[in-house]
Amino acid sequence: MQQKRALGAIIAACILAIVFWQQTRFKTITPDSVFTTLRGEQIVLHDLRGQPVLVTFWATDCRACIEEIPDLIALHEQFANNGLRIIAVTMPYDIPSRVKQLSEMRNLPYAVALDIEGAHVRAFGDVSLTPSSFLIDRERNIVSRVIGRFNLADWRARIAAM
Template sequence: MSRQKVNTFFGQSVRNQDFFHRSHRNAKHNGHSSSFAIIAGPPRLKKPMTLKTALFALLLFGGAAGIFQLVDRTPLAPDHTFTSLNGEQISLRQLRGSPVLVTFWATDCASCLSEIPTLINWHHRFANRGLKIIAVAMYYDPPNRVLELTRERKLPYDVALDVDGSGAADFGNVNLTPTTFLIDSTGKLILHQIGMGDLVELEARISTL
């Protein structure tokens, strides 16, 4: 290979022979054998990319990115069926077409109890617009205590038992209460909130569904 042969990459020159000889000398100086790996340098281009070519590539890949952005990656809610306190089977699949608020709670959770008046209010305000509220008692909550509190507070929305923990598992292994999920009418999970969070913001989201 000629010492003067030059690779050009976007206007920058690299003299391959100089690099080879310097690497060879360094290997000998460090006590290593003359065998060593040669890492490939920049690809050889006959001429630099023109402005026209660069603009075309930008438009091409930019258009492709725009197409991918149109794909909705919002996850679907799990296809779970809850069992209410009165034995009713509540299938999330069958509720498609209506927004659903699923909240995991426990009778010994102070924050959960604080949310109850707000949930009752939302039920009265949005039930006629199709909102379905399902309060899912955690697996460790005694069913008789859940039933007692439901009657005591006169909860107007559905209260379900998750005796085997399958509901919490399907929703990503819920272990903190309250944990709330808002599902739109197409069955997509559009909000996941742990703790009480911002109930005003949550209400605003519900009102738009």
């Protein structure tokens, strides 16, 4: 019994260390990324200066990512008219046909971009856990990064204050 508890404590400590390590590796200034959406649109992050932006890394096989979709849609519906741009970036290992199918099935109203080469994953600090979301202010500073599901009420307040 003590061995199971000790093993559980070690695993928990390792998970916390990974999350902390991931938190400290991301950049605070937005990289100059150019996203290509499923619709073929080019979104140049630099050109979005003056607008709040939410970049979220996700995968079609990530349960938390799928559960987060209604929150992303809610943010889009509430703040798109105020300039908020949401860019959902799939992980490099995700299958493009699955991404397209899920995006169409869920009728996602925000931009969905593929990251087949992993350039965006690297640009945002070697993202490895999903969902990982970055809230970017109007001056292109990353003001919040959340690994796992973000708190909808908290991000509504943050975006409203921008």
